[in-house]
Amino acid sequence: MNNSQNIPLLDQVRIAIRLKHYSLRTEDAYTMWDDASLIFIKSGILWG
Numbered sequence: 001m002n003n004s005q006n007i008p009l010l011d012q013v014r015i016a017i018r019l020k021h022y023s024l025r026t027e028d029a030y031t032m033w034d035d036a037s038l039i040f041i042k043s044g045i046l047w048g
Contacts, residue, residue, distance in 0.1 A: 010034060 007015075010031050017027045040046075 009038070 013031055013034055014027055017030055022030075
């Protein structure tokens, strides 16, 4: 996946999950957790 720099991160996660034939509910759960993690990291709570 050489063009992964042009694809948003959550879309890359969805593609990877679909390639593994996971269920749509699993895809939703994984992307929800990834989205929440990114929001937490961007908030800067870890750095004060």
